[in-house]
Amino acid sequence: MNKSVQQVADWLGIETQQWKDIRIKGVSINTRTLKPGELFIPFRGEHVNGHRFVRQAIELGAGASLWQRDEPDPPQGLPLLFVDDCEKALQQMARAYRQELKGTIVGITGSNGKTSTKDLVASVLAPYFKVEKTQGNLNNQLGLPLTILSLDEEVEFAILEMGMSAFGEIEFLSELARPDYAIITNIGEAHMQDLGSREGIARAKFEITAGLSRQGKLFYDGDEPLLQPYVENWTQAVSFGFGDDNELTITSVEATENGSEFSVSGVIDAAFTIPVLGRHQIKNALPAILLALDTGLEEEDIRRALKKATLTDMRMQPVRAENGTVFINDAYNAAPTSMKAALQFLGEIKMKPEKWVVLGDMLELGEQERAYHEELASQLPEGLRGVLLYGPRMKWLHDELKETFNGELMWSEEDLEPLIGKLESDLSPDSLVLVKGSRGMELERIIEPLTASK
Incomplete structure (x- = not known):
């Protein structure tokens, strides 16, 4: 985004008497990360009112700032754009800018x-193309417009x-972004407390088609x-997965x-490699292959790029300790579906004997x-x-295992210190350790002291 204040005002449908020629280069909601030329968006939160930082933002180089009309005492002599609601203004600007973009938009949703x-x-x-992507988790009603x-x-x-926690949120994001391609990775159990059932989650995720171009x-x-009823009348829908009836099917995994390393058949019969572990990660590569083929890339182009793919940390990420132990850091998040997939993978892999x-x-x-926690007992390979458990909810799994599990069991x-101590004393060069939990548990804290250089 590189627009004049006048162009931004036109997007917002407001008048501006001054500052018309100032250039706006992007937007910011945080003075700590603000870059020169950006438009500052002062949100009012439960604990902090961003309007308090407008003058500071301008002093730090912001080209201009929004100001919500019902906020008293706007500072004089600063380039301000007065709006009724800063959040809606942000979304309105994103909607207008999206209409000007000529590039291809790919929207992605799913439980995991x-x-x-x-x-x-x-x-x-x-x-092969100029590509940009969502940074971090900027995937909600504020994050997507910022992106x-x-x-x-x-x-x-x-x-x-595109993330969500309630019905209607993906629909809103899809209509804002108007994607040319939409991807639904899977339907899991996350946000069950808000959506009621996996059927509800499927309906909410399918909202991504609301803004999909014709x-x-x-x-x-x-x-x-659960997705089948929604795609039956969708002519431009392509399925992927492990099942033989998919249009792109995984046929082998190593x-x-x-x-x-994996092979696929259907839309293309080929073998590929990705630098990450897990059957579910291979499945995540399938829409990338489908989209690349649709852009005209050749098989070897795709193979070469996937082999060098870079993934965000803590997603089935191998981390080697100095003593030869290998940790599989999958601590970014966890839900029953992804937990089952990770445990299944651990049972199949032959990298280490212990x-x-x-x-x-x-x-x-x-x-x-x-x-869901108790069911993990039947899914352990x-x-x-050893099985080490952390958090109050894992007490349920511990109680399920304590009479039947024959290995090392600790809760x-x-x-975290007792768990770290146990691993430090028992792990060897023959050990492979899967570490997985929801983001709020921050289980990477277990890996860090065991893999740090000494």
């Missing part, structure tokens, strides 16, 4: 795997995450029966210390959270050397 899929799509396209307004005017592909394509998890799991609470599961409600 959004960020990994975003990274894989961006990685496969980046060597759109941060896009370069010459971007060729913008890969945008010529747009939908790539969706064909292994998920885990190595360098990542995952296997451990460190599991943290799964959050936001609603009334069924106890059942056979032959584990700690809120202190």
Whole structure:
């Protein structure tokens, strides 16, 4: 975004008597990260009112700032644009800027795997196109507009995450971004407490098609029966997954210390490698392959790009300790679906003979959270050397295991030190340790002291 104050005012439908020629280069909601020329957006939160920092933002180089009309005492002599509601103004600017962008917009949603899929799509396209993607978790009603307004005017592909916690939110984001491609990674259990059931989650995720262009394509998890009723009348829908009836099907998988090698059939019959572990991560690569093929990239182009893909940390990320132990850091998030996939992968991989799991609470599961934690007992792979559990909810799994599990079993409600000490004393060069929990548990704190250089 590189516009004059007058052009921004036109987007907002407001008059500005001064400052018309000042150039605005992007937007910011935080003076600590503000860059010269950006438009400052002063939100009013529960604890902080951004209007208090408007003068500071201008002093730090902001080109101009919004000011909400019902906020008293606007500072005099500063380039201000007066609006009724700063949040709605931000969304209105993003909507207008989106209409001017000529690049292709890719929208991604799903219960799990959004960020990994975003990274894989961006990685496969980046060597051949000008690509930008959602940074961090800027994927909600504030984050998505900020992401759109941060896009370069010459971007060729913008890969945008769309998150939600209630009905209607994905629909709003989709209609704002108007994607040319939409991807639904899967349907899990996250936000069950807000949406009531997995059927409700499927309906909410399918809202991503609300803004999909008439010529747009939908790539969706064909292994998920709950999506089938929604895609039956969708002519431009392409399925991917492990099932034989998908239009792109995974036919073989092999885990190595360098990542995952896999073969696919259907839309294309080929073999690929990604530098990350896990069957679910291979599945996340499938929409990247489908989209790349649709842009005209050749098989070898896709293979070369996927092999060098860069994923956000803490997603099935191998981390090697000095003593030879390998940790699989999957501590970014956890839900029953992704937990099951990670445990299944651990059971199949033959990288190391001695296997451990460190599991943290799964959050936001609603009334069924106890059942989901207890069910993990039946999903643990056979032959584990140890199971270490962290968080109050993992007490349910501990109680399920304490009479039947024959290996090392330990649970700690809120202190990581006993778990760290146990691993420090028992791990060896033959050990492989899966570490997984919801983001709020911050389980990477277990890995850090065990892999730090001494």
